[in-house]
Amino acid sequence: MAPVLFYMFxxxxxxxxxxxxxxxxxxxxxxxxxxxxxxMAGTFVLLEAHFLAAIQIIVYxxxxxxxxxxxxxxxxxxxxxxxxxxxxAFAVMSFGVTGVIAGFLAQELGTTGIQDGPGxxxxxxxxxxxxxxxxxxxxxxxxYVVPFEITGILLLVAIVGALVLxxxxx
Amino acid sequence: xxxxxxxxSAILFVIGTFGVLVRRNAMIMFLCIELQLNAVNxxxxxxxxxxxxxxxxxxxxxxxxxxxxAAVGLAIIISIFRHYETVNVDSxxxxxx
Numbered sequence: 001m002a003p004v005l006f007y008m009f010x011x012x013x014x015x016x017x018x019x020x021x022x023x024x025x026x027x028x029x030x031x032x033x034x035x036x037x038x039x040m041a042g043t044f045v046l047l048e049a050h051f052l053a054a055i056q057i058i059v060y061x062x063x064x065x066x067x068x069x070x071x072x073x074x075x076x077x078x079x080x081x082x083x084x085x086x087x088x089a090f091a092v093m094s095f096g097v098t099g100v101i102a103g104f105l106a107q108e109l110g111t112t113g114i115q116d117g118p119g120x121x122x123x124x125x126x127x128x129x130x131x132x133x134x135x136x137x138x139x140x141x142x143x144y145v146v147p148f149e150i151t152g153i154l155l156l157v158a159i160v161g162a163l164v165l166x167x168x169x170x
Numbered sequence: 171x172x173x174x175x176x177x178x179s180a181i182l183f184v185i186g187t188f189g190v191l192v193r194r195n196a197m198i199m200f201l202c203i204e205l206q207l208n209a210v211n212x213x214x215x216x217x218x219x220x221x222x223x224x225x226x227x228x229x230x231x232x233x234x235x236x237x238x239x240a241a242v243g244l245a246i247i248i249s250i251f252r253h254y255e256t257v258n259v260d261s262x263x264x265x266x267x
Binding site for chain 2: 029077144
């Protein structure tokens with residue numbers, strides 16, 4: 001059952017990603033992006049990362065994408081529908097660059113068929129002991145508590161920076 | 171499952187890279203950057219099946235940084251739009267020879 005579901009989510013994610021690149025209007029692009037994010041949340045669930053799947057839906061598809069939507073509507077984009085894909089030599093060059101990246105990735109992944117390692121069992125044990133949220137939380141609030149606090153400072157700086165940048169007269 | 175997830179992550183990253191390279195609309199370039207970040211998140215989650223829970227914690231931090239980046243980046247796009255009345259990146263050629 002799980003592999004079938006995985007391939008379904010993978011197809012949905014790839015289709016959505018192609019839609020993001022190819023859609024004519026920014027709103028369409030954004031809705032394809034929400035599809036991709038939802039499908040990726042599905043793959044997170046299949047990889048036993050339940051808390052991250054919930055966060056992916058709530059924070060990414062819910063908050064960040066709505067922020068994008070606000071800005072698209074605020075700037076009134078998407079009415080001109082002019083084709084903004086770069087054509088000609090540049091597109092060919094982009095195909096080349098992405099093809100090289102894809103080739104390297106395929107070479108890396110093709111040589112080593114990776115099987116379920118020791119990490120999977122340890123995560124399953126953590127989830128059984130602490131629950132899906134507790135498994136991340138115990139590690140996050142003990143070993144990684146300093147980076148977690150620095151994250152708070154980063155968010156504060158981002159709030160102040162966004163306000164200063166978007167202010168009417170700078 | 172892990173290998174398939176890594177392949178999916180690689181495909182999504184490449185599609186995101188291609189989008190950044192070929193689109194001229196700054197908003198859509200930004201969306202494609204988010205797509206790349208998400209592809210990397212997926213490979214972090216896949217590797218957490220191999221190396222333990224730290225991969226998932228990294229994803230947590232990446233998501234936080236992505237939220238901060240989205241807020242600041244969108245503010246920059248808004249202030250650029252006020253100057254140029256467009257978000258087409260070909261119009262921003264002040265520093266281009």
